[in-house]
Structure formats: C-alpha cells, structure tokens
Amino acid sequence: MSAYSREILQATRLLCGSRGAMQLLQLHRKLLQRCDITEEEFIHIMEGCSRFLLVRGPAGDAGRRPEDCTVVAQTSLRLCRSYGREEPCGGEGVCEQLHLCRFFVYGTCRFGKGRKPCKFSHDVQSDHNYHLLRDCTLQELREDELFLLLLQNDPALLPEVCLHYNKGSGPHGCCTFMNTCTKVHLCQHFVQGDCLFGLKCKRQHAIDDHGRHLLEERGLSGEIIQDLPFIYRNIHHLAAAAATAATATLPSENRVPVPQTDETDICLHFIRNSCRFHNECRRVHFHLPYKWEVLDGNTWTDLQHMEDIERDFCDPSKTQSSGDRPVDFLTMTHQSRRVRRLSTVSSVTKPPHYMLTTGWLWYYKGDQGTWVEYGEPDDKNRTTSVTSRTLEEVYLSARTPEVKVVKGQREYVISFKDMYQRNLKHNTKRKVRRRPRFVSVAEVKKQAQ
Template identity: 40%
Template sequence: MAAYESLSTRLRKVLASSGGSMELEALKRALRLDAERMGTLIEVEEGTSLKISKQDDKEVVLFSCALRACSERGKTCAGDCEKIHLCRYFILGSCNRSPCKFNHDIHTAHNLKVLKKNQLEALTVNELLQTLLQNDPSLLPDVCSHYNRGDGPYGSCTYKSSCNKLHICQHYLQGSCKFGSKCKRSHDLQEAQTLAQLTKWGLKGTFLPNLLNIYRNAGALTDNIAASPRKAQPPSKTEKPSSQKHVVTENTEEICLFFLLNSCNFKDRCVRDHFGLPYRWQVCDKDTWKDIGSMEVIEQAYCDPNSSAPISGLDYNTMTYKKCNIRRLSTPSSVSKPPHFILTTEWLWYWKDEYNIWMEYGGQCDLHSLSNITSSDLENVYLSDKAADIPFKAGKHEYVLNFKDMVQRNTQYGTERMVCRRPKFVSSEDVQKKKSRKSESSKEDCNSLPPHWDKGHIPDAGYKLIPLTKASAEYKKIEATFHRTLQTVTIQSIQRIQNVSLWQVYQWQKDQMKKQNGGKEVEEKQLFHGTNDKLVDAICQQNFDWRICGANGTAYGKGSYFARDSSYSHNYSKRTDSLTQIMFVARVLVGDYIRGNSSYLRPPAKQRSSSSFYDSCVDSESYCWPPKHWRTVKRTRGQKKCKHVAACWCHLSQGLTCF
C-alpha cells in the first residue's frame, strides 16, 4: 500500500512538473514502469488524478484534480471549505499589492489540509499554480463565441475591439483547427488586443508562454468530463458555487422564438439564432455558415419526403450541396412547448412503403392499415431518447421502430422499412398570418391568470411592471423573506412582473410535472437569484437562460444557480450605480434532485436508466440549478435603499427542475 501511495505521488509530481500533461510513453519511461504496471496505474488513477486524451494521434496523459480556488475568501467563506485560499492575482502571477490583504502562502494550516486531501502537498508553488489554472475553469478568461462565428475581422461580435473576451480561434485553443495558417481567426495569443485582455484579466509572467498548453489541457479535461462522467464525491455543505463565467462555444442550431415575435431582449447576448423564419438553410463556406438562396423553395421540398431536391447538387440525405456541408436551423419542436406557443416546428414522421411512397404515421390511407401511433407520439419519445425502440401496431401486424437506425421492422416477418422525420411546411406568408393572429388573441382568456394580477394592465405582448403597495400581503411576504438574511437593507419599492406568455408556460409545465408525478401536487419553494442589471429586462421578457444568466456558478454543474438566502444572492447582484443592485426571487416547482458535481453538464440519469434523469442538482437544499419553472421577483437594492420588483410565473424552456 505504501509503495502504491509513493507511486501515486510520483505520478502527480511528474505530470505537474511537465506542464500538466505528458505523452503516455514518455510518462511510462519517467516513472520507470513496464506496460502492465502502467496499465494498472492508469486504471486506478483515471478519473481522479489523470485523464487520457488523443492529441495528434498520440495518447496524452492530463493531470486532473479536484482542487479549486475559493472565490468567497474574504467575503462569506467561514474558512471551513475544501478549496484553497489564495489571492486570485497571485495565482495568475500578477499581484503587485504590497501588502496584499489576500493570502499568498500555500503552507497555511487550511491550505496544507486541502493540499493533503488532494495529495498535492509535494508540489512546488509554480507546479501548484499551473495545476490550478488547468483544472479550475474560473481562473481562465473566456473566449468570445460570437467572434468565432460570422464574417469580418470580428466575426459576429458587435463589441469589436471593446469586447471583454478573447478574440482567438476556439478550435486553435482546443488543438483542432483544420485551417492552420489559412484560418481567418486569430491564432496569436501575443496579438495586441488579446494580450491586453489577458493583462486585464490578470494573467502575466511565467504562465503566458505556456498559456496555449494550459488552455488545451483545460479543454481536454472538460471534454473528457462531459463525455464520460464518473461518480463523484458529494461537495461539502459549506461549498458555494464558484464565480466562473460560462462560455458557450457551440454554434446553436435553434432559432429564437422571441426574435421571431420581435421581442428578444437578450439581443446580441442571445445564444439562439436570430432569423425571420422558423427555419434557416445554410451552406458551410470554409469555416463560415452562409445562407442559401431560394430558402423557402428548399424548405418546401424538404418537408415533403416524396419530393426531390429543387437545386442540382443538393442532397437532403447527406445534407450536402456540391460536396459542401449544409444545415437546417429550426425553432424548437412543437411537442416541447405549450400549445399556445406559435412558430414552433411541427415534426411529422413517415415510413416508406413497398411502392417507395412515404406515408405519415397515423395518417388515413386506403392502401395500408392505420397505425396506433402518430407523429406526435413518436416525436415525444424521440426527444426524450433518440436511441429508443418503439413497439406499435398497424392492423393485425406488430412492428418495432428503431430511432437509431431509422427503420421499422415487422416482428413476425422481419421486413424492414425506412423511416424519416420531416417538418410541416410553413411559408413566409403563414408566418405573418400566425403573428397577426397571436397579436389579436393576446388579451383573450384572462380567467386563467392569477387572481391578484391587475387585469387592467394585461400586456398585449411582453410584460408590465405593477407597483405594489407596502400594505399589501404580497409586498409584506416578499419583504419578510428578503429581510430574513438582509435585515439592514431598506426596500425602496416592489413591482410585480405580469407576463401572460410566461404564466401560461408555467401552468403547462406544472401540469406536465403533475402528470409525470402520478397526479401528485408539485411542491413550490422561493429562492433568490442575483444577476447583472443589463439582463433584467430580458429575463422579465423571456425568462432565464442558464447560458446567459447562469454565469456565476459551476460547483454543482452548469446552469443558473438559486439560493435560499437573499444574503447569498446579494454577492452576485451587480451594481447599477453606487447604491443599487439587482435581485430576483424564484418560486420553484421541485422535482427529483441529487447532489450536484462541477463536472455535470446536466443532472445525471436515475440509477442506470438512460432516458430518466434527475430534474435538478443541489448542495444541501440551499442552491440549485437549473430550474425548469419558477416565479420571478426582480429587486434592485443598495446600501440602505432597495428597489424591489416582484413576481410573474415563468419557466425555463430547455430546463431542468430546480429545488
């Protein structure tokens, strides 16, 4: 046992002293191990102290650890967390404060305890700081995702030279840029604007020459975690979500419904695509997606599987056009949204009969027996499990539809038929008609709204802010909840957010949860959320989006974090001026939850099921991410004055249930 512990310590030391990574063969030589012993060591240590990554057709061993820097040091941390207490700028190599009020000593009693628990006490200061940088995502500056898409020297970034994020090729940082020196994105970490952003972030000195390697190691560690999450130890009860900013590097293929209705308040910050139709066809020109002409004609032909492509060289099956990749962006599936949502995509399912004619499931036909499943049935199952096998009947025959291979098979004769999924066609004229009908019907059916809402101020679209009187029960309840942990703060005003669309979404989601829960009522809780004042209008208009509003937490997974105590969310409320700050309160519908882990990109599956997942993750019932449904309250507050805005019902459209 002692011999193995010594080998484990040597492994960490060798990896840390080699810049955080090493080729497998070189590591084997450095540790003087044969292939069998090296294989055993990897089997034991993989997932804790190392990860294996493929780089340039070689296996590279990455130094992985759970060590994180405490972001609450000097604020709310009581000193009993399991994170290291060090000055952030000391870690980054740029602290020039003398004296500095934050710790620069890795050998304090607390830090030694943390290092020993992580088996890192043998590392030098520089080795430890290097290890922190590649393992703690909150320490590295974000890469601008907008710069990495679109044409021009700044891509689609509207902030251009004033952007606070790095304008650098994301694929270059990941070691996967296929364009090399011909890439139109920057590959130079020493370029003036990039260097200025790194300096502003605090990265200086010895780490800059090795920064590319640090980013690549960090990216590979994140990819490995996302691909094969391992069972993790639950976080300590005192651990708080870190203050990391999320980076959305993927190019979204979902069109923003709010933009279609001329009401997306996230604007340039929106992670969804902004386009005037519920579909968008694009071709990849080098590394840039560009719109294809005759888009409506292409869409109409695509929607009918019995039609051929209207343009020579266009292939719907391979999604290529003259050897170039093409893609179709789309609004969310209609079955994933409440019925009142317009301009969602209605997907239809077809099978090819013996006459090579595509027939819709559940559709009337004289030639074939009617199936007992419909397109809507299949779409619901497909969205929850894209590898499922679906049994169904048509007349006296029984079949199994396999989503993975997109075929249906007759269980008696083994006959297989091809299956496809296509959208229902919507023309640009249809879009305008639906938008007009939506506007005309916006004030109908007020009976379904909360009884305490002001019926004289129901908005045609968007939301209205309704001031509450201090004598009202609604005001007093919110005031009491807020003052439970922030007694010294005076509330300046409270306003209710009345948003009909989000209220309807909330009711629909509540009904869905109740049905899934066997008819049992869903419990509700009130939680707080601090945010940037620039996002308040967008949140009131169209809800929280964890990729934008969830910028302050990763300790229990990627998502929007909510706290039981207003005093905690106060730390994440960004000041609008010298006195005021912003806060929301959320009334949450509680689902099935589990302790979170920083590696989670979504809550894990229940037991070994691949199609049933937990709704949310928690620490000790104080913080959660990301909520599926909530009631929001907006509050602006400061030293002794607080402007508080109160409560509409809404839900996170892509979300998971928050506890």
C-alpha cells in the same frame, strides 16, 4: 491508488512542468527516470487515477495507438470565489476551496512582498489550504506546479476563448467588440487540436500584442500568457471529458442536455431576417427558436408537427409527446431512432432586449405530484430561495455540480448530475426537470416582425 502515491506525485510534477499535459509514452519515459515502475503499473495508474485524464487519439478504437494518447493533469480543487470577494464562505475548516490571492496564483501580486501586506493569503501551507491539499494528495507540489494545475482546472481563473472571433470572415470574425473584447482571440480549432490550416490559418494560434496587453491588465504574468494556447487546449480536453461523463453515466431519464455549441445554436438574427453572414454563419438557420430533428440513417431530418412536440416538451409533467408515434423526452428517441432538439441560446446569456432567446425554466416535483417552478409558490404558498434564472446561470457556468436551496425551514441540494433535489436532513429526493418556456409559431412571427 495509495500504493502508488509517489508515482502519482512524480507524474503530476512532470505534467505541470510540461504545460499541464504530455504524450503518454513521453510521460512514461520521463517517469521511469524517477520511479521503478512497470508499463502495466503505469497504464493502471493513468487509467485508474482521477488525477490524470487520458485523451485518446482521433482514430477509432481499433486504430488508437499509445503514441496518439495525451495525458492531462486534473484536480477538483478551486479557489474560493467568496473569499476573493471578501464574502462569507463558511470559513476555514468548512469551506472546501482554497483561500489564496488570485494575483498570487497569476504571479503578479504587488502586495505581500513590500511594506504593505496583501489582504488575501499567500500561504499555500496555511492550516486551511494544507488540509485541502492533503486530502487531494497535492501537499508536496511546489507553488508553480500547483498554480499551473489550478489554472487549467478552475474555470474562474482564465478568460474564455471568444467564440464569435471564430465565426465569420472578418479579421475579428463576427466579434462586435473587436480590439476591446475581454475574451481571448484564439483559433478554436487550434485549441481543439484539429486546425487544418496550420500557419496559413486566418485565426491566431498565439496571443498577439493586443491580447497580451488585455491579459496583463487582467493580472496574468507574461510567463502564463506565453503558455496560454497550450493551457487552453488542456482546458478543452477537460471540459469535453466532463461533458461526456455528465451525460454518459446517467440514466436516460435523468440526462440533462449539455449546453449547445455554436454549430447547433439557432441563429437569432436569421429568425428576424437580419443575418449578414448568410451561408457563412456557423449557427443553424431556421424560422423558429427551436427545431426537432430525428436521425434518419446518417442525416438529421425535421420531425413533423414540430410546434405540437415543442408544446408537450415545455410541460414538465409530460415524458412524451402526443400522437400515435410519440417522441420520448426521457430517452430522446422516436420509434427507436435518436432525436435532438436545437434551440436559440439561453436567455440568461443575452441582455433582456434580445428577442426569441430560449427561456429555460427549472421545476421540482411537489407534494401532490405537480411540478412547481423554482421561485414560484407551491400549494402551501412557500417559495424556494433560488429561481429558474439563478439555476440556469449556475448550470451554464459549470462552476459547481450542486446548488443549495432553502424552502421554508428546510434545506435542500439540487444536483445537476442526476437532476434530483435532496433533503439534507432526511435524505429524501425529488425529481428536477429543465424545460423551455413555450413559444408558439404565431408569437414567433409577431416578435420577428
């Protein structure tokens, strides 16, 4: 794409000047005013350059029209979190993330303009930052363009949309924090672009006064807050595309479940007979913290011997369940039909007193072919520098596709993308698996009392 560097830069600038996204045909018309480019070249750039995410319309493949497509600007650049916490990060020339003041990006840093200098960099063109920007061909962007690009791509910069606000019938949904919630109260369907109620929707389609006050306290400028509903829609498109790519491009043996949404989470309160939302609850009501289903035509139906399937699945050495007609855990199929496993939320997302959350354990294949849990001693009494809980937290945060781990004198990298642990020195690989801790039906009944 180096032959189209000017066109890519101008298209990026147009997108950043239009809240990070534009309709495909509109972008083409605007770009023609700046560059001499054919329609064929334009489509080639949009589909082939990693800077642009092409979001198709809701219609099927045959019904998609160019005017239904949206282009979203994307980048792999992030702010260095260690730098922002004044922690070691490898330093300039080693760290592959930008060293910038977060509040400078927000447009609200009080320092650096007066007598007292800011302890964090406001220099986008510093040697460290310029090197990274040049590698991503972003060195010619203006500061406001770069900051918009970072805001919709760096998940650490903006608070999440509150999922609990979008459930239940109350004015705050089922968000127990209500006016003190530190997440953004916005209609999730508006963010996703599929709200059917429009102006009649009971959920916010814009930031209200209370939300504005909370966001201003967090450090965001009024200009950013005004554009947040549109930025969150871009974030949704980028996250959805990343989740799809993470599963669709992997061999079936190495596929990792994408973190579940509320609609496929099992309700913790229902298991304990205490769900006050009843039929209005957006979570799945089931008597166990796991549920195995098979796709029968267009309907998901329960699999028989669910506890036995779950027991086998919790064993990382097993690739299928027992019996004459097993469930294949690598392809998630049962007699060529699709299978899925629903569960309660991961235990790392809730305080310890929450019962019957799902405890996910992470394993690597040891020297003798046995599976060893991270953080536990192997056959030579060596332990890894990370535990299952640490890996689960990082995995769910989606902050990074890889995690470094040390065992003894050796360094490894765990890749969430292909579920392998790689030796940095010898480049050898070991398989990695994520399986839940087994909970029997009897134990569920005892805890649910």
